Amino acid sequence: MQTDQLRQILADLPVPAVRAFDTIGSTNDEALAWAEAGAEDGSLVVADQQTMGRGRLGRSWVTNPGAALAFSLILRPPVAEQENLGLFSPLAGLAVCLALQALNLPAEIKWPNDVLLARRKTCGILAESAWQAGQLHGVVVGIGINVTPASVPPSDQVQFPATCVEAQLDKPLDRWELLHAVLESFFEWRNRLGSVEFIQAWEESLAFIGEPVTLKNSGGQSFSGILQGINAQGNLRLRLADGMEKLVSVGDVHLRPDGG
Numbered sequence: 001m002q003t004d005q006l007r008q009i010l011a012d013l014p015v016p017a018v019r020a021f022d023t024i025g026s027t028n029d030e031a032l033a034w035a036e037a038g039a040e041d042g043s044l045v046v047a048d049q050q051t052m053g054r055g056r057l058g059r060s061w062v063t064n065p066g067a068a069l070a071f072s073l074i075l076r077p078p079v080a081e082q083e084n085l086g087l088f089s090p091l092a093g094l095a096v097c098l099a100l101q102a103l104n105l106p107a108e109i110k111w112p113n114d115v116l117l118a119r120r121k122t123c124g125i126l127a128e129s130a131w132q133a134g135q136l137h138g139v140v141v142g143i144g145i146n147v148t149p150a151s152v153p154p155s156d157q158v159q160f161p162a163t164c165v166e167a168q169l170d171k172p173l174d175r176w177e178l179l180h181a182v183l184e185s186f187f188e189w190r191n192r193l194g195s196v197e198f199i200q201a202w203e204e205s206l207a208f209i210g211e212p213v214t215l216k217n218s219g220g221q222s223f224s225g226i227l228q229g230i231n232a233q234g235n236l237r238l239r240l241a242d243g244m245e246k247l248v249s250v251g252d253v254h255l256r257p258d259g260g
């Protein structure tokens, strides 16, 4: 996909500039460098293939050529929006989820922001902020979506079962239409970031409500309980075995369905 063609496809969206690559290390790295160099809010980096795609905490993300969507959106949040910085990755998850639901797919969100189809990971999100002298300089929201079967890594290379959109849709999908739909939904919900409706929409698409799950943080601590939902601050509500409710904030936490 050429940069000019992509610009045309996205012309009705608040995307002022696009950089498209056949192959790149990581679209997030390119976007962080571009943000540093002064990219405007809404600028977009797209790649057909990533050779060093990144997940969270040094994990890797596989993007095979011609098979997936891999893109990074540069945001320049105004001060009011900076209060909800932690909600940018859930916003991206919600946008992907709603775009897939619009294709009649029963997409769900594995809290906080992975998107699942048939309980398998179809999309991963990595939001990173750039700071300069204590000031927020920009946020890069990286989104990877598995589209064709060639995008799905072998099962021994993933921590959580994976799938792709076409496997669930049972017909080919135009990747660029999906990109447009995701960005449209992202910008629409960005206007309501952190609102009651935002939390409601996030919770409505949440996977595993009423089911036993275990949450693990990077320190190795884990909590098991029944997933209740999301509170107004975006924290996950977990009912522990002793009946107490535990709130877990968006951060470095891994959620796993028990026995899943």
Ligand code: BT5
Residues within 6 Å of the ligand: 025, 026, 027, 028, 029, 050, 052, 053, 054, 055, 056, 057, 059, 060, 061, 062, 063, 069, 070, 071, 072, 114, 121, 122, 123, 124, 125, 126, 142, 143, 144, 145, 146, 151, 152, 153, 157, 158, 159, 160, 162, 163
């Ligand atoms: C994520 O990390 O899920 C965030 C992935 C973000 C990727 C996008 S693509 C555009 C932008 N540029 C980048 O360099 N990154 C962003 P995490 O929750 O840490 O999950 C990573 C784990 O997912 C890996 O350790 C694998 O187990 C698994 N994985 C890797 N590639 C996958 C794929 N294509 N589909 C499903 N699972 C995958």
